[in-house]
Amino acid sequence: MNKPALQQTPDGFYLNRTPWFAFILLCLIFALWAAAAGMNDVLIAHFKKAFLLSDFQSAFVQSAFYLGYFFVAIPAALVVRRFSYKTTILVGLMLYLFGCALFFPAASTAKYGMFLIALFVIAAGLSFLETACNTYSTLMGPRETGTRRLNISQTFHPFGAMTGVYVGSFVMFKDTDASHEQLAQMSASEAAVQQLQMIQSTLLPYKWMIAVLILMFILIAITRFPACKGNRTGSEPRASLGESLGRLRRNPRFCFGVLAQFLYVGAQVGVWSFTIRLAMQMGGMNERSASWFLLITFAAYFVGKMIANVLMRKMHPAKVLALYGVLCILLLAYTIFVPNITAVYAAVGVSVFLGPCWPTIYGLSIDGLGEDTGVGGSLLVMSIVGGGVIPIFQGLLSDANNGNMQIAYTVPLLCFVAIVLYAVRCMRQPQPALSGSAAAVAQ
Numbered sequence: 001m002n003k004p005a006l007q008q009t010p011d012g013f014y015l016n017r018t019p020w021f022a023f024i025l026l027c028l029i030f031a032l033w034a035a036a037a038g039m040n041d042v043l044i045a046h047f048k049k050a051f052l053l054s055d056f057q058s059a060f061v062q063s064a065f066y067l068g069y070f071f072v073a074i075p076a077a078l079v080v081r082r083f084s085y086k087t088t089i090l091v092g093l094m095l096y097l098f099g100c101a102l103f104f105p106a107a108s109t110a111k112y113g114m115f116l117i118a119l120f121v122i123a124a125g126l127s128f129l130e131t132a133c134n135t136y137s138t139l140m141g142p143r144e145t146g147t148r149r150l151n152i153s154q155t156f157h158p159f160g161a162m163t164g165v166y167v168g169s170f171v172m173f174k175d176t177d178a179s180h181e182q183l184a185q186m187s188a189s190e191a192a193v194q195q196l197q198m199i200q201s202t203l204l205p206y207k208w209m210i211a212v213l214i215l216m217f218i219l220i221a222i223t224r225f226p227a228c229k230g231n232r233t234g235s236e237p238r239a240s241l242g243e244s245l246g247r248l249r250r251n252p253r254f255c256f257g258v259l260a261q262f263l264y265v266g267a268q269v270g271v272w273s274f275t276i277r278l279a280m281q282m283g284g285m286n287e288r289s290a291s292w293f294l295l296i297t298f299a300a301y302f303v304g305k306m307i308a309n310v311l312m313r314k315m316h317p318a319k320v321l322a323l324y325g326v327l328c329i330l331l332l333a334y335t336i337f338v339p340n341i342t343a344v345y346a347a348v349g350v351s352v353f354l355g356p357c358w359p360t361i362y363g364l365s366i367d368g369l370g371e372d373t374g375v376g377g378s379l380l381v382m383s384i385v386g387g388g389v390i391p392i393f394q395g396l397l398s399d400a401n402n403g404n405m406q407i408a409y410t411v412p413l414l415c416f417v418a419i420v421l422y423a424v425r426c427m428r429q430p431q432p433a434l435s436g437s438a439a440a441v442a443q
Contacts, residue, residue: 006226009143013228013373018141018149022225025216026140027153029089029133031160032216033126036096037269038164039205040065040119041294045276045287046172050198051112055277055403059395062269064116066388068123069130069381076131077378078241086225088132093217095125100206100213110199127381134362135377139228147317147363151309154359158302162295167205169291172198229374244375253429254376257365260422262383264357266390267328267412267419271350272297273391274398278335278405279344293344297351304355317360322423324353325416332413336406343406350412357419364426390415 007016040061048058079088099122106114137153138146186194248254275297279290304324311320331353334346362380369376394408401407 008226008228011370013370014139014143014146015141015226015228019226022223023137023140023149023153025219025223026133026137027156028216029129029220030153031156031163032096032212033129034157034160035164035167035209036122036126037065038161038298039168041272041276042165042168042172042291043115043119043202044273045290046168046198046202047112047115048277049287050195052195053112055274055395055398055405055408056392057395059273059391060116061119062273062391063388065119065123066265066269066385068120069127070385070388072124072127073131073378073382073384074241074375076128076381077374079128080132080135080229080374080378081241084225084227084229085132085136086220088128089220090217092125092128092132093213093220095128096122097125097210097213097217099123099125100210103203103206107200107203110196115202127384130384131374131378131381134359134381135366135373136225136228138363138366139373140226146367147360148309148312150359150363151305151312151317151356154355155302155305155309158298158305158355161301162298164205165291165294165298167208169288169295171204172201241375244372247372248369248376248379251369253425254365254369256422256425257361258379258383260419261358261361261365261380262386263390263415263418264361264386265384266386267415268354268357269387270391270394270412270415271332271347271354271409274394274405274408275344275347278347278409281403281405282341282344293348297348300348301351301355304352306355307352308356308360312356316427317356318364318423318426320356321360321364322420322427324356325420325423327353328416329413329420332409332416335409336413339406347409361419361422 004016006019008014009016044058044061047053047061048055051057076088076092079091099118099120102118102121103115106118133153134150137150141149272294275294276287276290279285279293280287283290308320308324328350331346331350335343335350338346362377365380366373366376390411394411397411398405398408
């Protein structure tokens with residue numbers, strides 16, 4: 001039986017069916033940015049020793065990374081509005097490539113600040129990718145399955161994250177690396193040589209990443225992607241950025257969604273960023289051994305996503321979000337209060353219930369925004385800056401309690417309380433009304 005011709009729906013935002021090759025390429029991009037974020041979790045533990053940092057200072061790896069999202073998301077949305085989702089993706093891949101290339105001068109100078117600049121540029125590229133791909137995934141098919149489609153795309157995220165952690169851990173960390181105590185006992189010149197070797201070991205994963213990014217850039221460039229930007233006659237003026245922002249500011253469900261996304265990303269990054277440190281503290285192991293817990297974390301994350309995809313066929317996404325949020329709270333409470341290695345298992349178990357949170361909050365927040373969808377999506381991507389803020393509070397809380405990493409997990413627990421409240425709000429209002437601009441287009 002022949003497939004129906006690919007067509008835009010009457011509103012011009014969605015499609016009558018999903019173009020699977022283009023959609024799969026889009027899904028692979030989710031894995032690419034997850035790999036970069038996964039390597040950050042390894043870099044935190046690696047740089048802590050290579051540059052002799054405190055927990056607070058090492059958390060700036062995430063701050064530099066997620067500030068890139070905050071500052072670049074609106075420019076990325078303007079590129080979508082002016083050009084296309086495809087163009088925005090290509091710009092994002094180019095910035096990602098440039099940021100990876102900056103690791104080489106950073107390693108040659110052995111300056112922590114240079115690495116933070118490179119991470120900022122990588123994140124700027126990822127901001128273009130996420131601004132385009134998250135929204136685009138919801139639009140690449142019928143509206144009623146938009147949130148489910150984004151959950152499918154996000155299923156590729158843990159594969160990328162696991163690859164980033166595996167490659168990062170087993171290339172950067174070596175059994176022959178000196179411990180903190182050994183570095184302290186060395187002469188300044190001996191310690192400097194050891195630290196420089198650890199810094200240089202960061203380069204190989206980024207060489208591989210550059211090769212993959214070049215291949216992906218070529219595939220995206222030669223593939224046809226539908227517009228999904230809405231129907232508009234030449235006489236109709238396009239809403240200005242200020243008008244879109246004004247409508248979104250007056251949309252309480254969307255505003256709560258941005259806050260929930262800020263807190264979720266912060267909680268997720270906080271849980272993952274300090275998993276290695278928690279395992280080292282509770283299990284008395286080195287960085288390389290503790291990295292296995294982070295790798296298992298992303299496997300758990302994948303399992304949780306698959307289960308959530310099945311649940312969403314029978315339950316409203318907001319109900320799944322509420323259920324998963326409550327289970328995160330219970331596991332985080334166990335992580336905080338149980339003083340043995342099982343606290344690490346509970347922290348790993350949290351990732352089973354992180355799976356649907358980002359795409360579900362995103363899908364629920366942009367549903368019904370119509371012409372404001374692109375700007376709304378960029379604001380949700382800006383909220384990723386939570387990943388650069390929440391871990392700092394975790395680092396400060398740990399440092400204030402003599403490096404007690406367990407108590408630091410109080411911060412993500414409080415974040416999930418707010419996320420559950422957002423899910424309950426969406427359960428009470430399961431189908432938002434179309435915004436003014438969207439309603440006009442749909443008529």
